[in-house]
Structures are given as structure tokens and as C-alpha cells.
Amino acid sequence: xxxxxNPATRRLIKVMPEDxxxxxxxxxxxxxxxxxxxxxxxxxxxYKYLDQLDVS
Numbered sequence: 001x002x003x004x005x006n007p008a009t010r011r012l013i014k015v016m017p018e019d020x021x022x023x024x025x026x027x028x029x030x031x032x033x034x035x036x037x038x039x040x041x042x043x044x045x046x047y048k049y050l051d052q053l054d055v056s
Contacts (some may be wrong), residue, residue, distance in 0.1 A: 029041055
């Protein structure tokens with residue numbers, strides 16, 4: 001395939017945020033330029049999402 005995601009296993013999920021302001025804050029935190037803020041967020045909250053990791 002010509003993408004980083006395997007077409008046979010990738011999923012497209014429609015997201016309907018209820019709180020657009022909070023959603024934008026999280027997107028900015030996770031995808032923005034504030035590396036230190038992202039590291040702190042992952043260090044403080046990452047354990048909550050370990051069961052959702054896909055590292056296969």
C-alpha cells in the first residue's frame with residue numbers, strides 16, 4: 001500500500017464532539033507545537049489508555 005496505514009486493518013471513526021472548545025484544546029495539545037505540554041499530559045494520563053494501544 002502507499003500509506004502508513006494498512007487498508008485492510010485501518011478504521012475510520014466519525015467523531016461528534018459535544019464540547020468543541022475542549023476538543024480543540026486537546027487536538028492542539030496532542031498535535032501542536034507544545035512538546036513539553038504533550039510529554040506532561042502523556043506522563044500524567046497515558047496509563048489510562050494502555051488497553052487501547054495498538055503496537056502490533
